[in-house]
Amino acid sequence: MAYPAIVIANEIIKLAQAEEIPVTPMKLQKILYLANGIAYKRNNNKLINERFEAWDYGPVVRNVYAIYRDFKGECINEPIDELVHTTGFNFALASSFKVEDNDLEVVKEAWDNSKNLDAFTLSAWSHNKNSPWDKAYNADPRQVYISEEEIKEYFLNFIKE
Numbered sequence: 001m002a003y004p005a006i007v008i009a010n011e012i013i014k015l016a017q018a019e020e021i022p023v024t025p026m027k028l029q030k031i032l033y034l035a036n037g038i039a040y041k042r043n044n045n046k047l048i049n050e051r052f053e054a055w056d057y058g059p060v061v062r063n064v065y066a067i068y069r070d071f072k073g074e075c076i077n078e079p080i081d082e083l084v085h086t087t088g089f090n091f092a093l094a095s096s097f098k099v100e101d102n103d104l105e106v107v108k109e110a111w112d113n114s115k116n117l118d119a120f121t122l123s124a125w126s127h128n129k130n131s132p133w134d135k136a137y138n139a140d141p142r143q144v145y146i147s148e149e150e151i152k153e154y155f156l157n158f159i160k161e
Contacts, residue, residue, distance in 0.1 A: 003097060005050045006063065008099070010080070010095070024076065025072070029060050030058055030059070032061060034113065038109050040152040040155045040156060047107075052132075053144055053146065054142070068080065135150055
């Protein structure tokens with residue numbers, strides 16, 4: 001199942017709080033990207049509804065950036081319970097979404113594989129040659145969005161069983 005990005009971002013922040021490991025907005029973005037890729041590999045479906053954009057420091061979900069931008073390079077100290085558009089004219093708080101157990105396992109796998117890396121290391125990883133970010137960022141003309149198909153294909157080959 002795919003969720004609003006802020007719902008998954010807040011799950012990552014909860015894991016960070018539980019283990020007392022700092023997460024900056026940039027690190028959060030890269031873990032979101034990794035979790036989405038792992039979901040493609042494990043469940044053959046994306047985890048996050050919104051599209052990733054190709055920014056200078058790697059993949060970014062714009063609305064998560066907007067919600068946590070005031071933290072800048074500082075540690076995010078708690079999840080922000082933001083209103084999320086659901087359907088039509090309906091909205092719900094991010095905390096009202098129930099993340100299924102198999103999806104929480106994907107988030108935990110992404111967390112466990114990245115929690116001890118800093119934001120700049122994760123950013124450098126996302127910049128790998130021929131990565132989905134690289135293909136979008138260095139396209140002529142530069143692409144705003146990273147292709148979902150490129151993300152899926154990349155992670156299907158990147159993650160080994």
